[in-house]
Amino acid sequence: MSAACGCDEPATKTAEEIGEAERSWWSDRGIMVPVSAGVAFLAGLVLEWSGLEALAQVLFWAGLLLGASTFTPGAIRRLFQGKLGIGLLMTISAVGAVILGYVEEAAALAFLYSIAEALEDKAMDRARGGLRALLKLVPETATVLSDGVSVQVQAKELRVGQVMLVRPGERIATDGIIHAGRSSLDTSAITGESIPVEVEPGDAVSAGAINTAGVLEVETTAAGTDNSLTTIVGLVEQAQTEKGERARLADRIARPLVPGVLVLAALVALIGSLFGDPQLWITRALVVLVAASPCALAISVPLTVVAAIGSASRFGVIIKSGAVFERFGTIRHVAVDKTGTLTRNEPVVTAVVTADGVTEAQALVWAAALEQHSMHPLASAITAAAPNVIPADSVTEQAGHGIEGRVDGARIIVGSPRWLAADAMASDVAGLEEQGMTVVIVHRDGAPVAAIGVRDELRPEVPDVVRTLAAQGVGMTMLTGDNARTAHALAEQAGIGDVRAELRPEDKAAAIAELSSAGAVAMIGDGINDAPALSSADIGIAMGATGSDAAIESADVAFTGHDLRLIPGAFHHARRGRRIINQNIVLSLLIIIALLPLALFGVLSLAAVVLVHEIAEVVVILNGLRAARTRTPQVGS
Helix, strand or coil: CCHHHCCCCCCCCCHHHHHHHCCCHHHCHHHHHHHHHHHHHHHHHHHHHCCCHHHHHHHHHHHHHHHHCCCHHHHHHHHHCCCCCHHHHHHHHHHHHHHCCCHHHHHHHHHHHHHHHHHHHHHHHHHCHHHHHHHHCCCCEEEEEECCEEEEEEHHHCCCCCEEEECCCCECCCCEEEEECCEEEECHHHHCCCCCEEECCCCEECCCCEECCCCEEEEECCCCCCCHHHHHHHHHHHHHHCCCHHHHHHHHHHHHHHHHHHHHHHHHHHHHHHHCCHHHHHHHHHHHHHHCCCHHHHHHHHHHHHHHHHHHHHCCEEECCHHHHHHHCCCCEEEEEHHHHHECCCCEEEEEEECCCCCHHHHHHHHHHHHCCCCCHHHHHHHHHCCCCCCCEEEEEECCCEEEEEECCEEEEEECCCCCCCHHHHHHHHHHHHCCCEEEEEEECCEEEEEEEEECCECCCHHHHHHHHHHCCCEEEEECCCCHHHHHHHHHHHCCCEEECCCCHHHHHHHHHHHHCCCCEEEEECCHHHHHHHHHCCEEEEECCCCCHHHHHHCCEEECCCCCCHHHHHHHHHHHHHHHHHHHHHHHHHHHHHHHHHHHCCCCCHHHHHHHHHHHHHHHHHHHHHHHCCCCCCCCC
16 A cells, blocks of 8 residues: 555565465454454443443443554654654544544544555455465475486475476476476466467476476476566566556645645644634544545555456466556557567468479478478478478588488479579469468479478467457557568458568667557567567567567566467456546545535534545455456457
């Protein structure tokens, strides 16, 4: 809660502290002291109605002291630090009520304020549920192979270079690379992707993933205390301690309001005492003091932001701060990188055109025989597409052109159509290029025998995502460094009308600046070349929180996976949270505006004003916690 509310700033909680938050309420002093104050107050009322006035006063005093012990020491401590808070207003009101003989009202004030504070603390703990869920993904222990013997160690003691043994049903304790074994991993709790991921030796795996099938040996690439999952937890912690624009707005209202309320109450007491009954007007001054307390306002925004950020992390969206969350809800246009974001970043052979007498399989086998010796990105796609790979002799490669050698005694050349003539297949090559493919020509003994089309395919969910965003009123622009022909072909498949191709990193940043002139813009990317544009956008979104460090560092939001269906769900979540924040601010201000004249003219007593305030606080807390409710994003519906 804000300092304006008289409470300490929300600190980032450790795993142990968060675990403490889950303990039973009857063992939580923060709950039991206010509850005890309430029991004493209610018992005092019963005894007072029974005619036992003296005993009732004892219980009222007990309730007053118990309730006040939760906020008065802190209020006095902050007063000596030069900080005025709502706890100070409540302390002054309680002391004043006691001086005037209203012990019962003072006890009611202390109980209601302390129980509201306790409820807020529990609400904030509940709002941090996303962080608790993430922390639970880290197993406490891991099995390490040492000289062929399995040894169980604390997960936090894992070091880079060790080999973990991960059995079916176990979580992976830290990031690593599969050393031996094949299996499928459930990464839904981390990435939000429901389909298990098949893994084999050489594949990278992330901390927190569940091994669902075979036994895996994983060589660690990160320490147990410094991996992709701890990075995500750190981002959530950072987000929960930073405030958004509206949180700062609430603080800006509350900070001058507290001393303003003190001055107003003093004027009411002074002027009223000069022209009327001093006891009456001092009492009204105390009621005004409580009526104008901005406690609901001070807690309304931070609570909502923490709840929303925590719940977003549960479906794979890490929002770095409250300010980012609030800006997120204003986005009306999205610029998105093509390679690795809209596409899989895994080139595959999508078409093969052959000359008469040559089959597709033959063409792929000849090409793969040479491409197995190449490090070119297209080479692996062609090799993977071939039904089998045979040896080649005298292989030489010319960078930027192609590769040649002898296969089964024939001279084979594989290369770009800018280097090798397509001859009769020229129209086929042009057609493949119009479809956004990169074409490789295959020559056999000096004659073209095949044209192989390779393309980084669009992610299957992209068209539905584009349609869903359009239905939400969010436009989309593709920004890419790829050639215009490929970019336009893929954009047509995706349903994106605005395409800007052949852009350098600085060109992408300039395009973001241009788009921003018409409204708030988000940029989505996953690579180093996207970093300038991610920094320039109102909201930068990095795809894959374990991907490019430069992209993640430059971004405001990180998706833990690469499933673009998270985007519409994230926008919906942010807009809903923003609406809740607005509702809480308006409600909090209306309560103050309505209570002030009622208190000033004696319509409401001190106890009645306290009750209305604390009911409003509970309403604000419950409304703010609605931001924690979420569901798996639905796309295309």
